[in-house]
Amino acid sequence: MSQQQPTSLSDPLSPPLPSNPGDRVHWGRLYGAGDAMSIASAAREFKGLVMVLTEDVQSAVTLEQGLSFFLEHEQIPVFGFPDWETLPYDIFAPLPELISQRLQTLYQLASVERGLLVVPVSTLLQRLPPRDYIETHSFMLSVGDRLSLDAMGRRFEKAGYQRVSQVIAHGEFAIRGSLLDLFPMGNRLPFRIDLFDDEVESIRTFDPETQRTLDRTQRIQTLPAREFPMDEEAITRFRQSFRNRFEGDPQRSLIYREVSNGNTPGGLEYYIPLFFEQTSSLFDFLPDELLIIRMEQSQEQAVAFLNQVEERYEQRRYDPERPLLPPRELYLAVDEMSSRLNRLRVVLLQRAEIETRRRGVSSFHNFATHRPPPLGFRARATRPAGALQDFVAEGSKRILFIAESAGRREMLNDSLRSYGIQPTETKGWQDFLDSDLELGLTVAPLEKGLWLEQGQIVVVTETQLLGEKVRQERRKQARKRDADQVVRNLTELHPGAPVVHEDHGVGRYLGLQTLEVGGMQTEFLTLEYAGSDKLYVPVSSLHLISRYAGASPDNAPLHRLGGDLWEKIKRRAAERVRDVAA
Secondary structure, three states: OOOOOOOEOOEOOOOOOOOOOOOEEEEEOOOOOHHHHHHHHHHHHOOOEEEEEEOOHHHHHHHHHHHHHHOOOOOOOEEEOOOOOOOOOOOOOOOHHHHHHHHHHHHHHOOOOOEEEEEEHHHHOEEEOOHHHHHHOOEEEEOOOEOOHHHHHHHHHHOOOEEOOOOOOOOEEEEEOOEEEEOOOOOOOOEEEEEEOOEEEEEEEEOOOOOOEEEEEOEEEEOOOOOOOOOHHHHHHHHHHHHHHOOOOHHHOHHHHHHHOOOOOOOHHHHHHHHOOOOEEHHHHOOOOEEEEEEOOHHHHHHHHHHHHHHHHHHHOOOOOOOOOOHHHHEOOHHHHHHHHHOOEEEEEOOOOOOOOOOOOOEEEEOOEOOOOOOOOOOOOOOOOHHHHHHHHOOOOEEEEEEOOHHHHHHHHHHHHHOOOOOEEOOOHHHHHHOOOOEEEEEOOOOOOEEEOHHHEEEEEHHHHHOOHHHHHHHHHHHOOOHHHHHHHHHOOOOOOEEEEOOOEEEEEEEEEEEEEOOEEEEEEEEEOHHHOEEEEEHHHHHHEEEOOOOOHHHOOOOOOOOOHHHHHHHHHHHHHHHHHO
């Protein structure tokens, strides 16, 4: 068994890395947040891109949070390549924010020299548009450039952007006189481009809610609006591919009719191969200098995901409105994924201790970490914090407590001090390592704890102390409604009345409608949103609907389905609540 001793307390874990493509190294005994810490250490050592394959989407989110904690203030970028977060063959489009992040990552991978890429294994299996599509529809726009607004409008439409009267969401643009408003994919805010004759005089960001301009910038990067083109050439290719692939009258298909008319119906992402002569995979976007770190269950999860895809394909393939492409055209097979991975440097990461050698693995390494002990508060016990108090009293350890926000930090600090535990606030992980504090307290989005043998350093998170109780209570309170009141509110509504959906914002109630789903007749509430988009809410989800309480219901602003305006409104409201509470 290969053993490598850490050389510095600033990087307590020094993991061995595979030397050549095709080599595999096995890491074990990585308990708690040890996986994030070991991956951060590998990213410091490896002079190239490190791609981490996680078991699922939630694991990817948790890992990204852990990496941001251990790599704080370091010049090692962490890229996320998110999943569409729709079920296979779903009829809903992914959120524009997710598409924006995916396109931004694909574009950046062409020039990245070093960093971390976190990918759920199900997302790695997806077939993607070819690299030349991303490159062809991406360009820079700088102050001083000369352009024609008409030609630029046609270029944006060709790249999949939607012309609107007011820009509020990703993938939209508007031309008003000498002003061009644009919300490019891959950017957090939209831009307002002011022209003097045909010259770009200024570029400024603006708030999509208030439409007020914010900061100036000298140049912007634009990306395509979707993962597939929607220009005339692409539509023609789609129509021809559709007729060659599916038998019968194509006009019976909603997908065919909508695309022929230049529209993008929900779920069109599952027809991407029809827009291109050949698709790619994420492997085709990756640089040559690459290290793969695979979580222990990633292979099993890939198999389980593809089985789910096959099941949904069999359930839905006979709908003439939405004939489906077989899974092999949309996803890599597990054997194909494994074959591509076997040509690269690969680390197999296992949280438990490695007890047996595995065939094909060149070296093994067990890290010096322990399982985080059970330290949770028990409100009904004689000593509610007894386990934690005893753990602290043992001495010989340095402990860093983690809270998820500044407000939670103050609450946690008060709780700890009430039990005679007095930590000192510190800025973060590296500041704590560099200090001589025995008890520290900081803010970080970390859920799992850590116990390192070297230096006897222990990270204790708020989740360890409070468990899932706080988050579960929040979810329960959010879901807890008076069912009678909800039904009474809806029966008082009349068609045209504004309502609020908890996840999608303000829409207009059009009445009840019975639809056949899965061979069963089900009653739905029909809601209309901006752009005449419809949302069908099953009666079983009435708890998500409430009446609009604005001052002028007749003039209620309708939100756009799939946009981020509603999320921003909820976030701002939450921030105001926190301000009032503080």
